Amino acid sequence: DIFTSENCAMVDMTCEQHDRQAADSQFITHFTGRAISRLNLVPTAIATKGFKSLLTLRDQTVKDSFDLFSALYICNPNAESTLLNLRKAVDDLIHDLKSNKSKLHLNYADGKESRNETDDMDRLSSFVNRIGASKTAETFELATRLKQEGKDIVMTLCVGEPDFPPPKPILEAATDALISGKTRYTPVQGVLELRQAIAKDLAKRKNVNIDPSNILVTAGGKQAIFCVLLALCDEGDQVIVPAPYWVSYPEIVRLSGAEPVILKRNPKTNYILSPIELSAVLTARTRVIILCNPCNPTGTLYSRSELEALATLLSRPEYSHIYVLADEIYERLTYDGAEHVSFASIPGMEKRTLIVNGFAKAYAMTGFRLGYLAAPSKILKAALKLQSQLNSCACSISQYAGIRALELEPSVLDPLYKELEEKRDLTIDRLNKIPKVTCSAAKGAFYAFPDVSAYIGPQIRNPVDGSAMSSTTALCQYLINNHGVALVAGDAFGAPNGIRLSFATSKEDINTAIDRLEKGLKELNVE
Numbered sequence: 001d002i003f004t005s006e007n008c009a010m011v012d013m014t015c016e017q018h019d020r021q022a023a024d025s026q027f028i029t030h031f032t033g034r035a036i037s038r039l040n041l042v043p044t045a046i047a048t049k050g051f052k053s054l055l056t057l058r059d060q061t062v063k064d065s066f067d068l069f070s071a072l073y074i075c076n077p078n079a080e081s082t083l084l085n086l087r088k089a090v091d092d093l094i095h096d097l098k099s100n101k102s103k104l105h106l107n108y109a110d111g112k113e114s115r116n117e118t119d120d121m122d123r124l125s126s127f128v129n130r131i132g133a134s135k136t137a138e139t140f141e142l143a144t145r146l147k148q149e150g151k152d153i154v155m156t157l158c159v160g161e162p163d164f165p166p167p168k169p170i171l172e173a174a175t176d177a178l179i180s181g182k183t184r185y186t187p188v189q190g191v192l193e194l195r196q197a198i199a200k201d202l203a204k205r206k207n208v209n210i211d212p213s214n215i216l217v218t219a220g221g222k223q224a225i226f227c228v229l230l231a232l233c234d235e236g237d238q239v240i241v242p243a244p245y246w247v248s249y250p251e252i253v254r255l256s257g258a259e260p261v262i263l264k265r266n267p268k269t270n271y272i273l274s275p276i277e278l279s280a281v282l283t284a285r286t287r288v289i290i291l292c293n294p295c296n297p298t299g300t301l302y303s304r305s306e307l308e309a310l311a312t313l314l315s316r317p318e319y320s321h322i323y324v325l326a327d328e329i330y331e332r333l334t335y336d337g338a339e340h341v342s343f344a345s346i347p348g349m350e351k352r353t354l355i356v357n358g359f360a361k362a363y364a365m366t367g368f369r370l371g372y373l374a375a376p377s378k379i380l381k382a383a384l385k386l387q388s389q390l391n392s393c394a395c396s397i398s399q400y401a402g403i404r405a406l407e408l409e410p411s412v413l414d415p416l417y418k419e420l421e422e423k424r425d426l427t428i429d430r431l432n433k434i435p436k437v438t439c440s441a442a443k444g445a446f447y448a449f450p451d452v453s454a455y456i457g458p459q460i461r462n463p464v465d466g467s468a469m470s471s472t473t474a475l476c477q478y479l480i481n482n483h484g485v486a487l488v489a490g491d492a493f494g495a496p497n498g499i500r501l502s503f504a505t506s507k508e509d510i511n512t513a514i515d516r517l518e519k520g521l522k523e524l525n526v527e
Contacts, residue, residue, distance in 0.1 A: 027072045027079050028086065033061025034069060098123070131251040135492030136160070139476070143486035151484065154513045156505035158486040160296065162364040162420075162446070163505045166401075167412050170363060173404035177397045186396050188388045190217025190372070194399045197406040198372055206331075206342040208350065210374045216383055217402075219394045221329045221358035221371035223387070226252050228325065228354050228373055229288065231382035233258035237287040242273050243494030244449065246296045246327070250494075258287060262494055267451065270440055271300045275313040282319055288354075289314075291343060292327040294334065297493050297500040298449045299442020301334060304341045311346040323379075325354045329371070330445040332362035332413070335421045338443050344374075351376055359398075361446075362413070363405045368398040420446055420503070423510060427503040430514040434521060446504040449490070453497035455521050463523050472499055483520040485513045 036058045043055060061069075073079045136158065143155035156163065165171075177183070189195065195212035202208040218224040225248070233239065233256035241249045241260045250260040263281050265271040278289070291310075294301045314322060326343040334340050344353035358371030371394075373383055387393075424442055431439040431450045439450035452475065460469040462478050469475050472489035476499060480486050490498035503510055 027076060028082055029057070030061045030064070030069045030072055031083075031086070033057045037062045098126075127255070130254045134251075135247050136488050139480075139486055139488050143480065146480065153480065153484050153486055154509055154516065155486040156509045157501045157503070157513045158488050160447070160502055161360065161366040161504065162416070164364050164416050164419075166364045166368075166405075167408060167416075169408060169412070170365065170401050170405050174368075174397050174401040177400035182396050182400055184396060186393045186399060188393050189384055190215070190394060191396075191399050191403075194403050195372075197403050198374070201406050202342075202355075202374065206345055208342050208344045208355070208374075210344075210355075214374060214377055214380050216373045216375075216380055216387065217394045217399060218358075218371045218373060218387065219391055220360065220369040221327070221356050222248060222252075223390070224356045224358070224371045224373040224383075225249075225325065225327065226255070227383035227386045227390075228356070228375060228379065229253060229256040229258070230386055231379055232256075232323065233287050236285060238283065238285045239287060240278070240281055240289040241494075242271075242290070242292075244271065244295070244297050244490065244498065245290070245494050246292055247492045249290055249292075259285075261286075264494075267440075267497075270443075271295065271298045272302065272306055273310065275309050278310065279313055282322065284321075286319075286322050288323050288325050290325045290327065293343070294330040294340065294442070294444025296330065296445055297447045297488075297490075297495075297498070299445045299447055301338055301340065301443035304339075304346075307341055307343055307346050311343070311349050314352065315348055323352055323354055324349065325356060327356045329356065329358050330361050331357065333417060333420060333446060334444045335424060335441075336443065340444065354379065359402050359405055363408075364416075365398070365401065365405065368395065368401060370394055370398040370402050423503040423505075423507060424448070426507060427501060427510055427514070430511070431501075434514075434518050436526060437521070446502055448501045448503060449493075449495070449498045450501070451497050452490075452499055452521070455524055455526055456497070460524055460526060463525070469524065472496060475499070479517060479520045483516040485516040485520070487513075487517070 036054055041051075041055060041058070043052070047055075073083075139158045140155065143153050143158060147153045147155060192212065194217055195215040198215050198217075199210050199212045202210050216224065216227070218227065229239065229252055233253070235257040237256075237258040238261050239253045239256075239258050240263055241253065242263045242265050244265070245262075250262070253260040261281055263273070263277060265273055265277070273291070291302075293307075310324075313319065314324070324343055328340070328342060331340040331342070342353075342355065344350045344355055355374040356371065357374075359365040359368060360371070373380065375383065424446070427448045428439055428441045431437055431448060434450075436454035437450050437452055439448050442448060452472065456469050456472060456475060458468045458470055461467065462469065462474075462482075464478075464482050467474065467478075469478065471491055473491045476487050476489040488500040490496055490500065493500065501513070
């Protein structure tokens with residue numbers, strides 16, 4: 001066996017004695033040595049005896065095979081508790097260091113050490129410090145503040161919500177729910193009638209057969225993403241996030257403890273993710289691939305054959321551990337007669353797909369905060385457990401409105417979507433007439449994502465204050481402050497050459513916004 005082949009010493013003892021002692025000595029020794037090896041430490045001229053001992057430990061453990069190290073973990077039932085205790089010990093030590101740092105400041109300004117006791121009340125958690133604020137929310141808040149100050153700001157192109165109201169039957173259903181007393185807590189998983197309606201809709205329109213017990217109703221699609229990633233990911237895991245991406249994906253991944261792996265996509269192929277590009281970043285640590293289809297912010301829509309090509313790659317045995325989080329919140333909003341295909345409908349992918357969808361975009365129910373997750377039972381139950389501790393349930397009124405939304409005939413919705421397509425055409429036509437700006441037509445969602453790289457660079461200066469247009473963030477700051485148009489910088493989406501405009505607004509606002517964008521770019525005097 002592996003222990004004999006590695007020339008391990010054999011000592012007579014009970015299994016219980018061996019497991020306890022091995023976990024306390026052999027396993028923790030090998031773990032420590034291998035952890036040190038990943039720090040790439042090297043001897044120095046001032047190395048202490050203790051440091052040299054660490055290097056010796058490293059050298060002695062890594063020379064053994066990794067199979068032996070794995071066997072010490074797999075074959076020892078006490079190894080798992082030792083790992084947990086080790087993690088707790090490290091976390092406790094880091095906490096003590098940070099707490100002491102906030103209480104005790106060292107001042108060397110005068111060459112003397114002085115100690116000042118400070119209040120620890122303002123210390124924030126490392127959990128919240130992992131992430132940044134949503135850039136789309138920040139842009140909207142800035143535009144709102146400037147408008148409240150009396151400035152003329154076109155701000156409807158920076159938010160992702162339709163300008164039409166929810167169809168009347170949805171509002172009537174919400175009113176009926178209020179009047180009839182459906183105002184109390186619902187089951188954490190959501191009312192059965194809504195989960196049944198979702199399952200029926202998935203089967204009818206998407207050819208995806210999901211049992212209502214495998215559906216979790218959430219307070220918006222964002223919460224569904226949050227719950228499923230926290231249910232699946234640990235520290236050390238990786239989540240593939242194709243760029244351009246929705247601004248919240250990397251931050252939610254970081255909250256889960258996993259590492260977002262940003263995968264740049266090529267605008268020349270309309271940002272379609274190819275199997276070759278994907279295979280280059282897949283590893284044993286990959287836990288989830290996020291596939292936003294149609295995509296926010298580019299409007300990219302995958303064909304069936306393009307999805308099948310990705311599924312063929314993921315069907316390989318070495319990738320059998322990977323799930324696909326299919327964010328399909330914009331799936332009803334497609335143009336030019338294109339059909340949306342759910343990744344879960346691709347043969348072999350139903351049990352590998354975590355469907356996230358909701359009611360905000362297709363039904364203009366953004367304020368209702370209603371979404372859902374459809375997933376395999378074990379994952380669904382874990383996400384359900386999280387929701388039970390987060391917010392108990394989605395709003396009861398919204399859930400009953402959601403049931404009615406899924407009952408609407410296409411004749412109610414299609415005219416709204418047709419109008420969006422007309423607004424898309426107007427937006428793309430106007431953008432492509434601006435010198436040095438290029439923009440492909442979105443096949444889905446309601447965003448345009450033009451390339452404005454010609455207007456970005458240290459040599460291009462703000463004509464008002466002389467600052468450099470060093471990024472799309474700087475460009476968008478210039479546009480809102482000097483030309484009264486609020487747009488979202490491509491930096492926020494992992495695409496530094498673009499800016500995002502929502503065409504889910506009035507044609508008047510689209511024309512006014514692009515007029516101001518064109519004027520602002522012209523004043524940069526780019527040759």
